[in-house]
Amino acid sequence: MAKNTVLVPLNIIDLHGDGFHPVLDITLFNTPFKVVLDTGASRTAFDHQLLRQANQAAPIIASERLSTGLGTNTMESATALIENIWIGDLLIPELEVAVLDLSTINIAYRELGHPEVLGVLGSDVLMRYNAVIDFGKKRLLLK
Numbered sequence: 001m002a003k004n005t006v007l008v009p010l011n012i013i014d015l016h017g018d019g020f021h022p023v024l025d026i027t028l029f030n031t032p033f034k035v036v037l038d039t040g041a042s043r044t045a046f047d048h049q050l051l052r053q054a055n056q057a058a059p060i061i062a063s064e065r066l067s068t069g070l071g072t073n074t075m076e077s078a079t080a081l082i083e084n085i086w087i088g089d090l091l092i093p094e095l096e097v098a099v100l101d102l103s104t105i106n107i108a109y110r111e112l113g114h115p116e117v118l119g120v121l122g123s124d125v126l127m128r129y130n131a132v133i134d135f136g137k138k139r140l141l142l143k
Contacts, residue, residue, distance in 0.1 A: 033118035041122035
């Protein structure tokens, strides 16, 4: 493996007959969080409530556009500029993320016995860091 490649372990969670979600650990505000790896998400998105709990100082800016996906095209969204996100040994110095109400996802996860997630790691990050997802070895490679 090239020395500029970061290997991030994936935890594949079983949604009990409704497929699988690859989940990985990230760190922001010096706090560990779990996020779902979502190649179908155009942008990385974090839950408004969990983001607020993690850092009261993170400015969240309301957006005029409506987010599509997540089962609806009428979800109001906002954005936040997050500094110093760690994905394994990869430091992302600054990333603008969508901020949404993802509480329904976490309610479903809790009902299935899975831990809460901060949100989804989207294709914006996956493209920028030339991601390779290896389900067989349960890992994400970022360059």
